[in-house]
Amino acid sequence: MPKTINVVEVFSSIQGEGQCVGYRQVFLRLAGCNLECAFCDTPDSRKVLERGYIEMTAGKRDFQIIFNPISISILSEYVNSLLVLPHHSVSLTGGEPLCQAEAIAKLAPLINGRIYLETNGTLPSELSMVLPYIDIISMDIKLPSVTGQDMWQQHREFLRLANTRTVFVKVVVTNKTSTKEFQQAIDLIAAVNHDIPLIIQPVTPIHDCEGATPDMVLSWQEQALTLLSDVRVIPQTHKFIGQL
Numbered sequence: 018m019p020k021t022i023n024v025v026e027v028f029s030s031i032q033g034e035g036q037c038v039g040y041r042q043v044f045l046r047l048a049g050c051n052l053e054c055a056f057c058d059t060p061d062s063r064k065v066l067e068r069g070y071i072e073m074t075a076g077k078r079d080f081q082i083i084f085n086p087i088s089i090s091i092l093s094e095y096v097n098s099l100l101v102l103p104h105h106s107v108s109l110t111g112g113e114p115l116c117q118a119e120a121i122a123k124l125a126p127l128i129n130g131r132i133y134l135e136t137n138g139t140l141p142s143e144l145s146m147v148l149p150y151i152d153i154i155s156m157d158i159k160l161p162s163v164t165g166q167d168m169w170q171q172h173r174e175f176l177r178l179a180n181t182r183t184v185f186v187k188v189v190v191t192n193k194t195s196t197k198e199f200q201q202a203i204d205l206i207a208a209v210n211h212d213i214p215l216i217i218q219p220v221t222p223i224h225d226c227e228g229a230t231p232d233m234v235l236s237w238q239e240q241a242l243t244l245l246s247d248v249r250v251i252p253q254t255h256k257f258i259g260q261l
């Protein structure tokens with residue numbers, strides 16, 4: 018079991034995406050990712066940097082530098098000190114947090130709060146290593162038009178495992194999303210459990226990734242509602258209100 022972990026940043030903020038939008042969370046952004054999405058808004062998290070940043074007081078943005086890799090037990094003390102202010106949960110995010118699954122399995126039991134995993138949903142073996150410690154899973158299905166690769170099999174295995182916990186699925190849609198790939202995503206979810214909530218997240222335009230039109234979004238929600246019981250459209254709200 019590793020004794021250290023590579024961190025990008027730790028801070029307290031408001032969840033801006035998905036089913037838990039609006040809740041106060043401690044965000045623990047871990048370094049490393051196995052994908053290269055066209056709309057990635059955290060490119061610096063895709064690699065391990067020498068320095069990471071930890072907020073010392075929840076919400077005060079009084080960051081201190083730490084050097085990677087950091088001791089898991091020291092990191093848990095930092096996170097628990099932010100939890101003195103009541104938070105809904107601790108969001109493990111990235112990058113792709115499951116790239117450090119063994120370290121998460123050691124860290125999570127030391128945290129005094131619920132664990133919320135934000136994941137690209139492509140690493141099922143790594144999920145199985147941490148599943149007992151995770152309370153809520155926010156799983157992305159990454160469409161081929163975004164990643165340039167077909168991840169359906171990995172997503173299928175991942176969702177079957179995640180369905181043993183509380184899980185919702187998020188699909189980011191752009192003006193390049195096709196009806197066919199969107200249908201594959203909803204077929205995949207329905208085959209596991211048609212009551213798993215689906216959040217359709219219209220992309221916040223970035224690089225050459227353009228937003229879907231209002232008509233496209235309406236039609237994807239209608240398409241999903243033919244198979245799934247809970248389908249919502251929620252954009253990235255934290256960007257509207259200037260939160261990290």
Ligand code: SF4
Nearest residue numbers: 050052054057112137
């Ligand atoms: S999975 Fe997340 S961190 Fe990794 S490239 Fe895609 S958007 Fe960026």
